[in-house]
Structure formats: C-alpha cells, structure tokens
Amino acid sequence: MQILQEQISALAVVEYEKNPTPNAQFISFPFRNKQRQGEQLGNFLSCKNMTNTIRIKRYSGSELQKYIPDLACLRIEIFRDFPYLYDGDLEYEKKYLQTYIDCDESVIVLAFDESKIIGASTAIPMRYETDEVKKPFINHGYNPNEIFYCGESVLDKKYRGLGIGVSFFKEREAHAKQLGGFKHICFCCVERAKDHPRRPADYVPLDNFWTKRNYVKHPELTATYTWKDLDEEYESPKKMTFWLKA
Numbered sequence: 185m186q187i188l189q190e191q192i193s194a195l196a197v198v199e200y201e202k203n204p205t206p207n208a209q210f211i212s213f214p215f216r217n218k219q220r221q222g223e224q225l226g227n228f229l230s231c232k233n234m235t236n237t238i239r240i241k242r243y244s245g246s247e248l249q250k251y252i253p254d255l256a257c258l259r260i261e262i263f264r265d266f267p268y269l270y271d272g273d274l275e276y277e278k279k280y281l282q283t284y285i286d287c288d289e290s291v292i293v294l295a296f297d298e299s300k301i302i303g304a305s306t307a308i309p310m311r312y313e314t315d316e317v318k319k320p321f322i323n324h325g326y327n328p329n330e331i332f333y334c335g336e337s338v339l340d341k342k343y344r345g346l347g348i349g350v351s352f353f354k355e356r357e358a359h360a361k362q363l364g365g366f367k368h369i370c371f372c373c374v375e376r377a378k379d380h381p382r383r384p385a386d387y388v389p390l391d392n393f394w395t396k397r398n399y400v401k402h403p404e405l406t407a408t409y410t411w412k413d414l415d416e417e418y419e420s421p422k423k424m425t426f427w428l429k430a
C-alpha cells in the first residue's frame with residue numbers, strides 16, 4: 185500500500201512538472217491517474233468525493249480578503265495536531281492573516297478542490313516580519329532585507345502525499361524570485377521533546393521532506409514564538425529553529 189501511495193504521488197508531481205505556469209500562477213493537478221488507481225484499490229482513497237482537479241493559485245494583498253475566514257478555520261484545524269498542538273483562536277488568526285493582506289509583496293498559495301480551500305501556504309519578505317523573527321538573523325550577520333520568509337503550510341489530511349506540499353514550496357520560491365533581491369529563503373519549525381506525551385507513535389518529522397527541497401537546518405538560528413497548547417491554560421514560549429536555502 186505504501187509503495188502505491190508513492191507511485192501516485194510521483195504521478196501527481198510529474199503532471200505538475202509538465203504543466204508549470206509560473207506567470208499565470210494557476211496550476212491544475214490532473215488526478216485522473218490517481219483516481220483510476222484509487223478506484224482499482226477500493227478503499228485506498230480515504231476521500232471518495234475528491235474531484236479530478238486540484239487547483240493551486242498564488243494570491244497577494246486584498247484579493248485574499250474573501251478567503252480569510254475559511255483559511256483561518258483550516259489553520260486552526262491542522263495546527264491542533266502534533267507538533268504544533270495550537271489551541272487556535274479565530275480572531276487571532278484573522279488578525280495574523282491580515283499582515284499578508286496588508287503587504288503587497290506577500291503571497292498565500294491556496295489549494296482548492298472545486299471551490300473548497302483544502303490547503304494553504306504563506307510567505308513574506310522578512311523585512312515585513314516582527315523583530316522576533318528578524319533578531320536571530322541580525323545577530324548572526326544576515327541582512328533581513330535579503331531573506332524571504334516562508335510562514336506555514338497546512339493541508340487537509342485527505343489530500344496529503346499528492347505533491348501539493350512540494351508545489352507550495354515551488355510557488356513561494358517562484359514568488360520570491362519574481363520579487364527579486366533575496367539571498368536566502370527560510371522557514372522555522374517548532375522543537376518538541378522526543379518524549380512529548382502528545383507525540384503520536386507513528387509521527388514522522390518533515391525533516392526529510394525539507395532536506396529534499398534543499399533546505400538546511402540552522403540550529404544557531406532560533407526564535408521564541410508564543411501560543412497556547414491544547415492542554416495549556418495560558419500561552420507559553422515555544423522554541424523555533426530556522427531552516428535556510430541559499
């Protein structure tokens with residue numbers, strides 16, 4: 185079953201490679217192969233009503249406004265899981281996403297199944313980020329003006345393993361290239377104890393996924409973000425480590 189999933193994922197990625205539309209910024213994933221195999225495999229596809237085409241599109245600035253409520257809900261749902269365990273708040277999420285609407289140079293990549301948002305990925309030039317984000321870079325001799333900061337990626341579980349996460353990186357990197365002037369692209373991830381009580385037994389870190397995309401972990405570049413975990417009464421600091429691509 186695992187091997188078949190990899191084959192299906194490869195098909196999706198290949199189709200994406202065949203149909204890059206960097207300027208149109210509107211990508212279709214033809215999933216006909218996947219669906220045919222899904223039917224052959226009976227219950228392999230957990231999502232029975234998945235359509236043939238997943239659309240992926242970049243948005244910037246005010247055109248994002250109408251998607252904010254759905255996007256906020258998706259983020260809250262996905263980030264409840266380990267390692268984030270985020271006890272999300274709709275109002276906070278809307279405020280957070282407003283940063284992207286207010287910045288014309290930001291990008292949010294949205295993935296749709298029909299009209300439903302099933303995934304999203306954010307990025308913004310680091311110069312528009314908070315001091316908290318910029319500080320470790322300044323302390324280690326980087327110029328924040330030369331860094332493009334990828335925020336988060338979230339994808340409905342039913343649609344994972346199809347290459348959509350890879351396309352999120354491709355789209356954000358393409359946006360950074362279009363803007364120009366960046367020496368590095370970065371993102372950060374939360375550090376959790378190996379024996380964290382909420383760590384699922386089958387949890388696989390995304391390190392290999394990121395390494396394969398040529399990102400390198402920089403343990404010296406850390407920041408502290410604050411949020412409330414599901415089992416916490418109050419917000420608490422979380423250590424974040426940055427990954428960089430030259």
Ligand SMILES: CC(C)(COP(=O)(O)OP(=O)(O)OC[C@H]1O[C@@H](n2cnc3c(N)ncnc32)[C@H](O)[C@@H]1OP(=O)(O)O)[C@@H](O)C(=O)NCCC(=O)NCCS
Nearest residue numbers: 336337338339344345346347348349350388389390393396
């Ligand atoms: C990160 C995320 C968007 C990846 O989406 P995805 O569409 O499933 O990823 P892809 O199908 O493009 O997979 C790309 C590769 O990563 C691997 N991969 C994907 N999800 C994985 C996971 N949870 N654990 C381990 N490997 C994973 C795939 O096997 C694939 O490997 P390959 O490059 O060798 O082919 C998705 O897992 C997600 O929403 N996770 C929860 C939120 C999160 O942790 N976001 C990242 C930090 S903000």
